[in-house]
Amino acid sequence: MPSSFVFAEPVIKQRNLVEQVADYLTKSIINQHFVPGERLSEVQLARDLGVSRAPVREAARLLESRGLLISKPRKGFFVRALNSVELNDVFDLRLCLERHAMERLVENYSEQARHALEAQVKRLCEAAAGDSETLRIEEDLQFHRLLMELSGNERLLKAFDDLGHELRLCITLITKTHEDPDTIATSHHKLLDALAAGCPRQCREAIDYHIGVARDYVVRGVDELR
Numbered sequence: 001m002p003s004s005f006v007f008a009e010p011v012i013k014q015r016n017l018v019e020q021v022a023d024y025l026t027k028s029i030i031n032q033h034f035v036p037g038e039r040l041s042e043v044q045l046a047r048d049l050g051v052s053r054a055p056v057r058e059a060a061r062l063l064e065s066r067g068l069l070i071s072k073p074r075k076g077f078f079v080r081a082l083n084s085v086e087l088n089d090v091f092d093l094r095l096c097l098e099r100h101a102m103e104r105l106v107e108n109y110s111e112q113a114r115h116a117l118e119a120q121v122k123r124l125c126e127a128a129a130g131d132s133e134t135l136r137i138e139e140d141l142q143f144h145r146l147l148m149e150l151s152g153n154e155r156l157l158k159a160f161d162d163l164g165h166e167l168r169l170c171i172t173l174i175t176k177t178h179e180d181p182d183t184i185a186t187s188h189h190k191l192l193d194a195l196a197a198g199c200p201r202q203c204r205e206a207i208d209y210h211i212g213v214a215r216d217y218v219v220r221g222v223d224e225l226r
Helices: 002-030 042-049 053-065 084-107 111-129 133-151 154-171 181-197 200-225
Strands: 069-072 076-079
Touching: 002 042, 002 053, 002 133, 002 154, 042 053, 053 069, 053 076, 084 133, 084 154, 084 181, 084 200, 111 133, 111 181, 133 154, 133 181, 181 200
Parallel strands: none
Antiparallel strands: 069 076
């Protein structure tokens, strides 16, 4: 028993360091400091961050499991470059999850839920008016995550969280989507209006349009880069 306590603290510290490096890499990818297809240098990253190569390698493996990086034998880790088929698959799954969340939520849409979603839209618009792309992406995803949470299905929420990392990678391909705060307010308030109307069909149409526009924009952008 005593030996387990001896090794517990270093393991926790190391894990925390790996998570910090992973957070740094995630933000760098979102901000396009590392672009799709770019190779990451473990040596350079370790030097820049002032750490050994071990936590950099572990962080890279973690991001590979999250779908942000890919590894190639004897070549290292590369920022994942999604093609149009993969992007369609990601958005197709997202649409399935969000349709179901809206259907569940509209059946029991409370004032508390409405206030929570309206507050998140306000935070999203404030983030969009700023100059932090990372914050805008996180607040946008938080709104949709809140839809999942309020639906009351924990498995649905977990599935969205698992998809969230790939969604971040998708959004890095959109540098100008919803760049106008008014556009963000309008697009998300339409979802709130559909929920307030209490109409399942209207909710489905609203989320289909909302996700569909983002999907078409991203896929078209990827095709234009070819």
